[in-house]
Amino acid sequence: MKKLFVVVALLAVMLVASPVSAKEGFYLGGFIPFNKITGDSPDATSNTYINSLDTGAGLGIRAGYGFNRYFAIEGSLFGSSHKSNLGIVDQDFSGATLDAKVNFPLTGHSFEPYLLLGVGHYELGDSSGKFKGTGSQFGVGIDFYLMPELSLDTGLTWRRITFDSNDFGVAADVNARVTTFDVGLTYHFI
DSSP: OHHHHHHHHHHHHHHHSOOOOOOOEEEEEEEEEEEEEEEEOSSHHHHHHHHTBOOEEEEEEEEEEESSSSEEEEEEEEEEEEOBTTSOOOEEEEEEEEEEEEEOOOTTOSEEEEEEEEEEEEEEEETTEEEEEEEEEEEEEEEEEEETTEEEEEEEEEEEEEEEEESSSSOOOEEEEEEEEEEEEEEEOO
């Protein structure tokens, strides 16, 4: 019953909120990413290492520029910390990404679904060394405008990463998949 009340209240707020369309111009925001990392590797040790990591949370920032109501270019920097069930020290996962963002403004509503498609550079490890790699990503999400210049954002992103170098002096060939759920706030300079 309590969940039903929350859903009905959320729908009511979305229906009476003032209509807002995707913003043109510069925007800047912060977010909390929750990353789940899994992987494949010809080396059983690396595969075990990647798959032993728990879901981790962290912080991130994003900035972008909306060219019109439908299209923006967005960059982000983020990091998250992951515990290992192998007993090794906490592992840090970080990324720098560049995305094309396609917005779908809904007339009469203050929320806008979007799609992301991009590339990034990623690192995974600790102070003793890191795996380094590049990859592609695809994401979906919703920007919910609390005010014309402030939005609450939530998204789900799937990344495919090839860690092909490291600081350990051994050959690296680890294919990782990272699923990220994020929630954050963005300020639109309008």
